[in-house]
Amino acid sequence: MDRTQLLLTLSIALFCLGLVGVMIRRNALVMLMCMELMLNGVILSLVTFAERTATLSGAVLVFLVFVVAAAEIAIAIPIVLLLSRQRHTLDVGAYSELKG
């Protein structure tokens, strides 16, 4: 298998594993981590294409995405902390009245 194809397939596999994790796991923190896995899969495909076409701006874009991911975690964790302070559980089933 070609190297690019191998890396793209790995990126797809990581994205889908993360997607399954977000949908089936119940713990809010685990769901957050599965979202990180999805993001990592997408970044892998971005790096693969940037390396293949030898574009430095791709590397800069990856750096910016890293910063955005760090900011995302910095917001998401306080929200999870607040949720767990209210109900004393991280099970997302306990927050089902949040829907619609």
Next chain:
Amino acid sequence: MSLETLLLYFFAAAALAGGVLMLIARHPMRVALALISSMLSLAGIYALLGVHVIAVFQVLIYVGAVMVFMVYVIMLLDVRDPSFLERYGRAMVPSVAIAAVLAVALSAAVSRGKMITAAELAPRHADRAAATFEVQPFSVEFIERYWLHFELTSVLLLAAVVAAIAVIKAGRRHDG
């Protein structure tokens, strides 16, 4: 098979194994450790590709900042909460089916697509020097052409810090 290809397959398998372990592991701390091993394998892949800057960023920012923060929060929260004992929610079968369909469709597209070779690609980028991903050319490009974006990320981080403080403050007012 060269050593590089062998290492590439090894790191790819390790990243996949970390992803699968994340779905199986029960305790959030084990999930975090699986995610960390997956991210470290991805950093190895980036280093093998020659994209050293991104490999370093992956280790420093993701493993060093984001995941350490995550592990810290898990240790802070998970003392008496037994909710992790039940791993999976109700929508297990449809969600696995959706993800499987997505995976099959995407990998069919990838395997059908024709790969452009580097030689075909070269004339399109003839106007610019062959970019390498070492630290020095990256830094020069970054500071000379993308300094505004770099400054804007600091604004974004400042906004994130303010928002995090605001979220915590709002929760406190709600409690008391």
